[in-house]
Structure formats: structure tokens, C-alpha cells
Amino acid sequence: MHYELVCQTTPGLEAFAKTDVEQTLSKKATIKNGFVRVKTNDLLDIARLNYASRVVERVDLLLAEYSFSHFDELIARAASADFSPFFKKTKTFAVSCERAGTHEFKSHDVNAEMGGVVMDNLKKTKGWKPKVDLTYPDLNVSAIITNNTCMVGLNTSGESLNKRGYKVYHAPNPLRPSLANALLTYNGWNPDKHLLVDPHCGDGTLIIEAALLAFAMPPGAERKEKFSFLNWDVLSKQEVRQTYQEYDALANTSRNVRVQGMDTFVKNVDGSNKNARLAGVARQVNFSRYNLDWLDDKYGKQEVNTFIVFPPVLHSNKEAVVKFYKELFYQAEYLVKRRMTILTNQHDMVRDLAEEFKFKIQSRHELGYGTPSYAIINLKHA
Known part of the structure; x- marks a missing residue:
């Protein structure tokens, strides 16, 4: 049978x-329309994506896709989706609607009416109606509406894949793992050649994700028993376990990788170390308490090949954030040899500081979220 998987990530x-x-x-x-789509005839690809992908944040199995002109048509055409292969009589479900665009209806209207379609569908094909559980459903039916197009499917992931199993400590305004991997890719970091330093590591996400990437360790390892697709009546546990093992066999933690994270706050350093232990990379990474303005005591001139940072967000303490950015560029001017990459929405500040400290903006990648919107910016010495 042929299937199509629809993958979501952060806009941009x-x-x-x-x-x-x-x-x-x-x-x-x-x-297509902000979603990454892939066709397959192997449902185990669902296990592969949930277990091993690094930038994808959710994977849906597409069951129906259609256009509509009004609410009644939206609901009626959902009956074309065949839910019967995936439901067991003992399993509960809920419908979750996501909308982009202007509509005459609300998401909760879609949830309620489409839930009725699912029950009628299964009553017709299997002779029974499944129970609804709006809090902890076994199966998550998705209705993704973009303007006048609807995709009906099954959320195979459950919670966002950004909720890594290793993250028991969360710093304020944490970096998403998907963004961490995009930062590493955009920077062009080479684990075999480049010392990577994150001078504002928070809960250690960037450094831990860098280690998982370098060692080819699946980021879904700590969640492998919790993906939503495991509640389906389709894939056997043995098949899924063997699929996981295919990726586990590729891991190589003996690789010599230099990744170091610093933070001003002891609780962030302690929390990062705890997260790293749960991720299985504690011996391969280094976290330490260091003020940003001390870094030129720790490293020599142009010793740092790769500087990647998600600076503090500009909220109430504007003066402290401006001071951080200025010190960041001051330190980078001395320390950075190859490239500095920043995730920021302070575009004017970065432009002005780059000019002041003789950096050149090599490239920028705009993201579709935040106010002002964020961008990933690569800088090197002018």
C-alpha cells in the first residue's frame, strides 16, 4: 500500500x-504549503522519522486531503478518510484541529463534528464506535486546515518531537532542539575539525544536540516507548524494536568531538549536566560556569572555530541584553577563527555591532516566527 507522511517543523x-x-x-x-511530505509504502518509516529525525517536530500519516468551500463540506468530505486499519475497540481518540487562514468556524467546531465522522466511519466499517478521551487519547486524529484545504490524518508522534526525553531541566526561554540542529547545519560545523562553543548554553540543548548529531545517536531514544503510533493496531512491537536497533547500531561515541557550553548561572550548568547524563553524552561534552567577559581568559586568540549562540531575549531588562550582545561581539572578535552563528531577532543591533567589531554578515536565514521575526545569521571577520 502507498502512504504519505506529512512532517511539521518550526516555520522557516x-x-x-x-x-x-x-x-x-x-x-x-x-x-508544500509549509509541510515536508514524503511518500512511502513502508509504515515503519513512521518509526524511523519519530526515532531518528532531528529537525522534524511532528509526523502525521495522511488519510485524506481535499478542498472545501464551507463548513458542512469540510466535515462531510472527512468521511473519505479510512480510519479502520488503525483503531482497536479498546482505544480512545480525540480530534485536534489546526488552522491557518480566515474561517467562519472555530477549531473546536471542527473537533466536535469531525469526531462524529470518525465514530460513524468505524461504526460502518467495524461495527462499533470508539470512545472519546479529550485529555489522554490513545489516537490523535489531526485536521490541518490551510485556507480552504484540509488534511485529515493521524498524529504519529504524540507530543512534539522537540520534547526530547533527556530534557528534565528547562532553562527560561529554551532553545528548541529542531532549531539547535538547524543552527549546527547552517553554521557548517564539522565535528572532526571544529571546537564548538556555546557561551550562553541555558539548559544545554545546543551542545547536547551537537553531540547526538556527531555520534549519530537517535534523538528519540528516550521517548521510544511513548510515540502515539505505538497505540495503533498495525505495527508489531518487534518490528518497531528492530527498526530502532538499526539506528542504534550506527551510534559511535568514541569519536573525538570538542563541544563546550558555558553559562553565568550555576543552576543552568547543573541542569545541562543532568540533561547530558540522560542523553548519554555526559562524558563527551563539557559544561562550566563562566561569565561571558571571562572567555578571553579561557581561550586563546582565534582558538574557537565555531561560536554558536542564542542570546537572551529582549524583554524587560533591555540594558542587560544590550550589554550581553556587545560583550558577545567583543569576545568573538578575539576568540573566533572561522564563524559565529547567532539566532536573533535583534537585527539592527547585530548589524551595528558587526560593523563596530569588524565582522561581515556572510548569510542570513529568515524564520517565520517571533515578533520581530527571528533569523539565523552567519558572521565572519571582515
Whole structure:
């Protein structure tokens, strides 16, 4: 049978996610309306993407796709989706609608009416109606509406794949793992050649994801028993376990990789170390308490090949954030040899500081979220 998987990520990371999907599955993917899509005849690709992809944040199995002109048509055409292969009588479900565009209806209207379609569908095909559980459903039916187009499917992931199993400590305004991997890719970091330093590591996400990437360790390892697709009546646990093992066999933690994270706050350093232990990379990474203005005591001139940072967000303490950015560029002018990469929405500040400290903006990649919107910016010495 032929299937299509629909993958979501942070707006602006679609090209990174496409590459991620293609590398994970060795299959051609496409981007359409902000989603990465891949066709397959192997449902185990669902396990592969949830377990091993790094930029993808959710994977849906597409069951129906259609256009509509009004609410009644939206609901009626959902009956074309065949849910019967995936439901067991004992399993509960809920419908979750996501909308982009202007509509005369609300998402909760879609959830309620489409839930009725699912029950009628299964009553007709299997002779029974499944129970609804809006809090902890076993199966998550998705209705993704973009303007006048609807995709009906099954959320195979459950919670966002950004909720890594290793993350028991969360710093304020944490970096998403999907963004961390995009930063590493955009920077062009080479684990065999480049010392990587994150001078504002927070809960350690960037450094831990860098280690997982360098060692080819699947980021879904700590969640492998919790993906939503495991509740389906389709894939056997043995098949899924063997699929996981294919990726586990590729891991190589003996690789000599230099990745170091610093933070001003002891609780962030302690939390990063705890996360790293749960991720299985504690021996291969280094976290330490260091003020940004001390870094030129720790490293020599142009000793740092790769500087990647997600600076503090500009909220109430504007003066402290401006001071951080200025010190960041001051330190980078002395320390950075190859490239500095920043995830920021302070575009004017970065432009002005780059000029002041003799950096040149090599490239920038705009993202579709935040106010002002964020961008990934690569800088090198002018």
C-alpha cells in the first residue's frame, strides 16, 4: 500500500527538515504549503522519522486531503478518510484541529463534528464506535486546515518531537532542539575539525544536540516507548524494536568531538549536566560556569572555530541584553577563527555591532516566527 507522511517543523526550517527526512529515510521529500511530505509504502518509516529525525517536530500519516468551500463540506468530505486499519475497540481518540487562514468556524467546531465522522466511519466499517478521551487519547486524529484545504490524518508522534526525553531541566526561554540542529547545519560545523562553543548554553540543548548529531545517536531514544503510533493496531512491537536497533547500531561515541557550553548561572550548568547524563553524552561534552567577559581568559586568540549562540531575549531588562550582545561581539572578535552563528531577532543591533567589531554578515536565514521575526545569521571577520 502507498502512504504519505506529512512532517511539521518550526516555520522557516522546512528546507532543513526536508534534508532531515531525506537523510533519515533515503527517500525524496517535497515541501508544500509549509509541510515536508514524503511518500512511502513502508509504515515503519513512521518509526524511523519519530526515532531518528532531528529537525522534524511532528509526523502525521495522511488519510485524506481535499478542498472545501464551507463548513458542512469540510466535515462531510472527512468521511473519505479510512480510519479502520488503525483503531482497536479498546482505544480512545480525540480530534485536534489546526488552522491557518480566515474561517467562519472555530477549531473546536471542527473537533466536535469531525469526531462524529470518525465514530460513524468505524461504526460502518467495524461495527462499533470508539470512545472519546479529550485529555489522554490513545489516537490523535489531526485536521490541518490551510485556507480552504484540509488534511485529515493521524498524529504519529504524540507530543512534539522537540520534547526530547533527556530534557528534565528547562532553562527560561529554551532553545528548541529542531532549531539547535538547524543552527549546527547552517553554521557548517564539522565535528572532526571544529571546537564548538556555546557561551550562553541555558539548559544545554545546543551542545547536547551537537553531540547526538556527531555520534549519530537517535534523538528519540528516550521517548521510544511513548510515540502515539505505538497505540495503533498495525505495527508489531518487534518490528518497531528492530527498526530502532538499526539506528542504534550506527551510534559511535568514541569519536573525538570538542563541544563546550558555558553559562553565568550555576543552576543552568547543573541542569545541562543532568540533561547530558540522560542523553548519554555526559562524558563527551563539557559544561562550566563562566561569565561571558571571562572567555578571553579561557581561550586563546582565534582558538574557537565555531561560536554558536542564542542570546537572551529582549524583554524587560533591555540594558542587560544590550550589554550581553556587545560583550558577545567583543569576545568573538578575539576568540573566533572561522564563524559565529547567532539566532536573533535583534537585527539592527547585530548589524551595528558587526560593523563596530569588524565582522561581515556572510548569510542570513529568515524564520517565520517571533515578533520581530527571528533569523539565523552567519558572521565572519571582515
